[in-house]
Amino acid sequence: MNGWTAAGTALLLCGFAPAACGVATGRASRRVPAQNVATTLLSLVFLLLAQGFARPAYVDTALVLSVLGPAGTLLFVRLLADQLADHPPGERRLRALTVGNYVAVAAVVLPLSAAAGPGRAMVKLLIIGVLLALGSWVATRAVHAAAAMGHGRGAPAEGMSGDR
Amino acid sequence: MTGELPVLLGLLLVAAAGTGAVLVRDPVRQSFVLSLLGLSLAALFLLLQAPDVALSQLAVGSALTPLMVLLSVRKVRRKARSERREERE
Numbered sequence: 001m002n003g004w005t006a007a008g009t010a011l012l013l014c015g016f017a018p019a020a021c022g023v024a025t026g027r028a029s030r031r032v033p034a035q036n037v038a039t040t041l042l043s044l045v046f047l048l049l050a051q052g053f054a055r056p057a058y059v060d061t062a063l064v065l066s067v068l069g070p071a072g073t074l075l076f077v078r079l080l081a082d083q084l085a086d087h088p089p090g091e092r093r094l095r096a097l098t099v100g101n102y103v104a105v106a107a108v109v110l111p112l113s114a115a116a117g118p119g120r121a122m123v124k125l126l127i128i129g130v131l132l133a134l135g136s137w138v139a140t141r142a143v144h145a146a147a148a149m150g151h152g153r154g155a156p157a158e159g160m161s162g163d164r
Numbered sequence: 165m166t167g168e169l170p171v172l173l174g175l176l177l178v179a180a181a182g183t184g185a186v187l188v189r190d191p192v193r194q195s196f197v198l199s200l201l202g203l204s205l206a207a208l209f210l211l212l213q214a215p216d217v218a219l220s221q222l223a224v225g226s227a228l229t230p231l232m233v234l235l236s237v238r239k240v241r242r243k244a245r246s247e248r249r250e251e252r253e
Binding site: 020023049083 | 186
């Protein structure tokens with residue numbers, strides 16, 4: 001087991017596992033942001049493991065997860081909009097989670113791209129990093145929008161009415 | 165032994181997520197735990213050096229399963245609500 005694999009395992013244990021606990025417990029306002037954090041951290045774990053196993057092909061799983069993770073979060077936000085509007089998540093905590101995501105992405109992707117050296121692999125890693133940061137930003141915006149809909153109540157969440 | 169630590173951790177995660185998915189009774193909450201189970205399974209597959217299986221598991225587990233569950237819940241609830249309204253009328 002080399003340093004990269006050890007780092008990946010540590011991130012799985014100290015990052016993904018607590019986020020998973022957040023996903024499994026509490027209200028939707030806690031679960032949805034935690035789900036976003038969990039996918040971001042798992043993607044970073046995949047990147048570290050790919051480097052640790054010296055298999056550049058494993059980076060593809062992280063790339064797929066960096067696209068599908070935010071998609072899953074948006075799906076939860078869309079389908080649980082009324083629950084999020086009833087109990088909106090704390091503004092400050094949401095911002096702290098997003099900043100934490102950015103810091104984690106930078107802390108993992110930058111050393112990895114330094115280790116990869118200039119070339120195609122480095123560009124791919126940087127693209128994955130940007131996708132992860134963008135996904136985190138988009139998911140936070142979506143949660144904000146769903147929560148804001150609850151503040152200006154009146155009409156129920158869109159899609160929940162109108163066709164009957 | 166230290167070489168097997170990541171695989172052991174992946175197995176533990178899958179066991180915990182699987183048990184959680186069985187124990188949670190509310191379908192909406194279950195959809196979260198199911199997506200978690202998908203993610204843990206993908207991590208385990210990657211640790212066992214099967215990235216192609218991990219890819220398909222990611223596609224199914226992280227987005228498709230929760231979508232199916234949540235859509236069915238919404239459909240059932242809407243139907244129940246409209247039936248209740250019809251009874252009242």
